[in-house]
Amino acid sequence: MDELLAKASQGVDPDSPDAFLHIYLNLLNLMPWAAMFWWSVAFVVVGAAVGWFRGRVVEGIVWSATLGPIGWIVILMKPVRRPRAGPPPLK
Known part of the structure; x- marks a missing residue:
């Protein structure tokens, strides 16, 4: 699970307003x-x-x-x- 979270949040600033979108797109790229x-x-x-x-x-x-x-x-x-x-x- 830690590896998946690391891949999903790679290159994402958690304080930015569009962090959710970037994490979501990173997860879609793994499919x-x-x-x-x-x-x-x-x-x-x-x-x-x-x-x-x-x-x-x-x-x-x-x-x-x-x-x-x-x-x-x-x-x-x-x-x-x-x-x-x-x-x-x-x-």
Whole structure:
């Protein structure tokens, strides 16, 4: 924890009015943004594939973009959507 605090407060004057902003930006710089982006893309691609097999491509993309791998489970729990064989019945 001391190392994280040292990295976050590196080059920050604690008495300055924007010290919180600088500490916050230092913490954001420690995040692996590229890896997080590519993992998110992979989750959405797999979600689209699962949705395609279940007949729910858009739902697969939305659920996996929102919840990641948990979105896959949401799509797998929904029933398979079958296309209709013909026109709708007349009343």
